[in-house]
Amino acid sequence: MKLYNSASHQKEEFVPHDPGKVRMYTCGPTVYHFAHIGNLRSYLMEDVLEKFLRYDGYDVTRVMNITDVGHLASDADTGEDKMLKGAQREHKSVMEIAKFYTDAFFSDCEKLNIKYPDVVQPATGMIDEYIKVISKLMDTGYAYFAGGNVYFDTSKLDHYYVFNDHDEEDLAVGVREGVEADANKRNKTDFVLWFTKSKFEDQALKWDSPWGVGYPGWHIECSCISMKYLGEYLDIHCGGVDNAFPHHTNEIAQSEAYLGHPWCKYWVHIAHLDTAGGKMSKSKGEFTTVSTLEERGYDPLVYRLFCLQSHYRKALVFSYENLDNARAAYEKLVARVAALTGEGEVDPAVFGQYQTAFKEALGNDLNTSLAVTRLYDVLKADANDATKRALIESFDQVLGLDLLEKAAAYREKQAAPAGGEDAAEIEALVAARTAAKKAKDWAEADRIRDQLKEMGVELIDTKEGTQWRRA
Numbered sequence: 180m181k182l183y184n185s186a187s188h189q190k191e192e193f194v195p196h197d198p199g200k201v202r203m204y205t206c207g208p209t210v211y212h213f214a215h216i217g218n219l220r221s222y223l224m225e226d227v228l229e230k231f232l233r234y235d236g237y238d239v240t241r242v243m244n245i246t247d248v249g250h251l252a253s254d255a256d257t258g259e260d261k262m263l264k265g266a267q268r269e270h271k272s273v274m275e276i277a278k279f280y281t282d283a284f285f286s287d288c289e290k291l292n293i294k295y296p297d298v299v300q301p302a303t304g305m306i307d308e309y310i311k312v313i314s315k316l317m318d319t320g321y322a323y324f325a326g327g328n329v330y331f332d333t334s335k336l337d338h339y340y341v342f343n344d345h346d347e348e349d350l351a352v353g354v355r356e357g358v359e360a361d362a363n364k365r366n367k368t369d370f371v372l373w374f375t376k377s378k379f380e381d382q383a384l385k386w387d388s389p390w391g392v393g394y395p396g397w398h399i400e401c402s403c404i405s406m407k408y409l410g411e412y413l414d415i416h417c418g419g420v421d422n423a424f425p426h427h428t429n430e431i432a433q434s435e436a437y438l439g440h441p442w443c444k445y446w447v448h449i450a451h452l453d454t455a456g457g458k459m460s461k462s463k464g465e466f467t468t469v470s471t472l473e474e475r476g477y478d479p480l481v482y483r484l485f486c487l488q489s490h491y492r493k494a495l496v497f498s499y500e501n502l503d504n505a506r507a508a509y510e511k512l513v514a515r516v517a518a519l520t521g522e523g524e525v526d527p528a529v530f531g532q533y534q535t536a537f538k539e540a541l542g543n544d545l546n547t548s549l550a551v552t553r554l555y556d557v558l559k560a561d562a563n564d565a566t567k568r569a570l571i572e573s574f575d576q577v578l579g580l581d582l583l584e585k586a587a588a589y590r591e592k593q594a595a596p597a598g599g600e601d602a603a604e605i606e607a608l609v610a611a612r613t614a615a616k617k618a619k620d621w622a623e624a625d626r627i628r629d630q631l632k633e634m635g636v637e638l639i640d641t642k643e644g645t646q647w648r649r650a
């Protein structure tokens with residue numbers, strides 16, 4: 180496949196370090212609050228990437244951290260720990276809220292058909308690893324101790340700004356809003372590996388270390404967790420685009436300094452989900468979650484389709500109006516799939532032809548909207564229903580829209596309630612309406628639609644004919 184690599188700023192042919200194997204790392208959530216649908220856009224698109232690689236025959240191992248310590252309210256190593264703020268807000272312990280929001284995160288993922296990673300590692304469970312790596316960075320002169328903290332010395336590197344779409348001035352800690360320069364840093368881009376001192380003395384979680392009792396910085400956790408489970412050569416590292424700097428930049432700096440060779444080959448950054456007011460963010464306090472969508476009556480998979488309809492490298496604007504369009508499209512899609520009878524034998528030539536087109540779409544830097552179009556192409560295809568159903572089942576291994584399950588539920592709902600004594604009558608009325616439409620008797624067609632509506636039946640007109648369901 181071709182994949183855009185934000186480290187090289189171009190689409191590249193994807194060639195993993197070991198043929199047939201993919202080692203993939205994802206920055207997990209900071210579990211001080213619910214994940215919002217912006218965070219979940221990142222995980223959802225990463226899920227499609229993972230599933231496509233598997234579909235394409237790779238043996239994928241995916242590792243994710245859970246940030247339950249060290250992520251400060253400011254990326255510039257100042258501010259309070261986000262976990263601590265969350266615990267104070269809810270009058271609970273840090274570990275209590277970590278457990279609660281980790282579970283909530285994976286429950287949201289499940290609703291969106293995001294696969295559980297092969298390895299999930301909370302940051303608090305890896306302290307010995309951080310100490311091991313930081314000790315080596317100290318021994319080799321990449322790290323220094325100042326004012327009670329251990330810092331990474333970015334001046335020791337030949338290249339620091341790997342994701343150089345950033346302006347060096349913008350990276351300067353001092354110019355970022357609300358951020359105070361840390362006088363202990365030798366260079367403005369240096370970052371903390373281990374804290375024993377901060378303005379906020381009440382850090383709840385602390386561990387002993389060669390540099391004093393304290394806690395790790397946020398960046399070191401991802402490097403160590405990745406190296407521990409995936410080894411010295413990582414194929415894909417993913418995250419939202421806001422993680423590119425400083426988080427991923429610092430991960431590269433410390434991992435390569437530690438290993439003494441290049442570390443991760445492909446960097447995949449998911450663009451943000453925005454609202455009319457800008458990027459959706461947890462720290463703004465007001466945000467939309469999967470539960471919000473459910474409370475408003477949306478099937479979470481409508482949001483999945485909404486995300487699939489646009490490219491992962493383009494910012495996506497969320498509004499309920501846009502989501503309603505996705506809902507209408509999803510409902511129509513399910514109704515069309517429900518209309519397939521499954522008759523006939525799967526035609527391998529037709530199957531192969533449509534599958535190739537589907538793979539080509541996703542193989543071109545994960546063009547998910549084209550992949551969805553390929554699904555519509557199958558529905559329109561000159562092929563028997565068995566072939567169409569087999570293709571839909573196959574594509575859905577990657578798209579994750581539960582189309583066959585939803586179609587089965589749709590048909591069941593048609594038959595309900597109590598065996599659906601009135602189903603035959605409804606079918607007859609739908610047929611009469613179709614005949615009226617054919618005869619261009621619009622008044623009669625509308626009258627029948629209204630009659631059905633009063634019976635609690637909704638109609639969906641599709642290319643395969645009119646489908647109905649109980650409202």
Ligand code: AMP
Pocket residue numbers: 206207208209210216217218219220221246417418419420421422449450451452453458459460461
């Ligand atoms: P956090 O829980 O804040 O550590 O973020 C979890 C993931 O969500 C990271 O990969 C972020 O880059 C990503 N992220 C944060 N905000 C957004 C957004 N508005 N749209 C898409 N991804 C986001």
Ligand code: ZN
Pocket residue numbers: 205206207401426
């Ligand atoms: Zn990370």
